[in-house]
Amino acid sequence: MRICVYPGSFDPITNGHLDIINRTVRICDKLIIAVLSNVNKDCTFSIDERVKQIRHVLKDRPEIEIDSFSGLLTEYMKKKGANIIIRGLRAVSDFEYELQMALLNKNMNPDIETLFMMTNIKYSFLSSSAIKEIARHGGDVSDLVPDYISKQLSKKFKNSVGV
């Protein structure tokens, strides 16, 4: 069984993440989206909000599990019986960090492989932080995130336009 875990902050989920998810389900037996609950990272949406958002966006995809985790990814993977980590690569700038994480995880558990999915050229410029920056200033992100997320962003930033 190829049980893949796609870990990330997903703050919030974008069309770039969804593209990786849709391509990954074709090559694995089971996909778990694991939302990182990280006390050290300042997230705009709480862990509960992010999990709820992804569940809403993927409500017609019951084959995809959506979960949250904290602590070591390798420990989480062991608990889930998973053996493949999925990560996305956009630009060269992603590479150094992703290489370090992949090697650290390999060092902690040699049975786990990290599989990199190259970004879709359409979404290569997309990141959650860029989306939030546009939304915070009242810009239109409707073709970069699902409708539901676009509404969630407007709600979150409704009092900060122009700030």
Ligand code: ADP
């Ligand atoms: P993290 O804080 O773990 O980097 P993110 O939610 O920002 O969490 O990203 C999760 C994963 O998705 C990362 O591997 C990132 O490179 C990838 N990713 C994010 N946006 C895109 C995109 N537009 N195209 C391809 N991969 C992406």
